[in-house]
Every structure is written in structure tokens, then in C-alpha cells.
Amino acid sequence: MDIELNQVAADQQRVAIFKALAEPNRLRIIRVLYHEHREMTCSEVGAQLQISKSTVSYHFKALRLVGLTNTRQVAQTKYLSLQLATFDRYLPGFLATL
Template identity: 35%
Template sequence: MPEPLPEPKGLPEPLPEPAVADLRLETVLGALSDPLRLLIVRKLLLESEEFDHTCGWFGLDRPKSSLTHHFRALREAGITRQRQYGLERRSHVRVADLNARFPGLLNLVAAWTPPEAD
């Protein structure tokens, strides 16, 4: 798994998220049980071009309301951190926090191979 990009200076405050001590394995695994959310996290881990990304960067052909739901589920589970930049939200994986609580979990996500599309 590649190293996460360093946090740039002057970022907006993150949206509400659980503290590291409050991250629960069953909540994280529940959020990752959805194949689309698993794909989002894997793409962030392996293909990030910047520190954080808008939902449009993922190239997902889903309604905006559906994507909003999935990104909120990831944030509320403590997997991603989101920040508001004007009208858009950008996300990145909380790598250090998740590695501290659940060593090896993100390596499994990164090693996961998505099924071929039919």
C-alpha cells in the first residue's frame, strides 16, 4: 500500500467524525461490507493523485444522492475524513487512525480485487 500524501497547510476543518478511540471494528467492517464503499476506499488508498478527492474523481455512475449517502457512511464509520471546500466535499482515508486501531485492515482493503463487471 502506498504511503498517504502529506496533509497540506490551510485545510478547512474536517466534518464531524468519530475520535480514534471511538472507532469500532464492527462499525468499520459494516461500512466496508458495501462493495461500492469498499471500492471507494481501495481507490483512495491506491490511486490518490492529491491529498483528498471530490466524489466526481471516482468516476462512479451513480446519482449524487446515492454517492452522498455512501461518503457519509464512510465518514461516520471513521474510515474517511471529509472537508468542505465551498460547495464540494473532498475525502481521504484516515490511514494513521485506522492503522493505529486496526493494524493490517487497510492492507486487506488495498489487496482486495474487485469483481469483474458483467
């Protein structure tokens, strides 16, 4: 197991996570999920942030791909929630600053 290769891989993950959080709407989604600590659907987020549902779907995918959120599907509705393990690993203490 090469330590330097792990370093590179971890860095790629860090960069991906920072990119995901470097967008106002995604950051607002994270805050709502954290503060109201509940799940949200695409429709709810779209209504609250005043952006189209296709854009919301795009942001949901971006957050999920880097492991910051996970999705629970009930019928045709998908509920988004925070993946706390990822925050603990890469950004410990960050959520509490929101």
C-alpha cells in the same frame, strides 16, 4: 475505568467499521483513495462508479461516521480522504492488501 465496558465499546466500533466496509461501492471508494492516494469529490465518485449522487452522498456519510475518512471543504466542494489513524488502530496492514 471498566475494562469490560471498553471492550464492548470497542466492539461496537469494530462492527460499525466492518459494516461500512462490507459494501462493494464503499470498498471501491477506499481503494481508489488509497491507491491514487488523493482526495475525491462526490461528483467524481459518482461518475466513476456510475451511481447517483444521492447514493454517493449516503456512502460518504457512512464512511465518515465510522471515522474511516475525513472531509476537507473548499467552497461548496467537499474532498474526501482516508483517516489513516483509524485503519492503523482497527485494521493494521489491511490497506496494503488492496
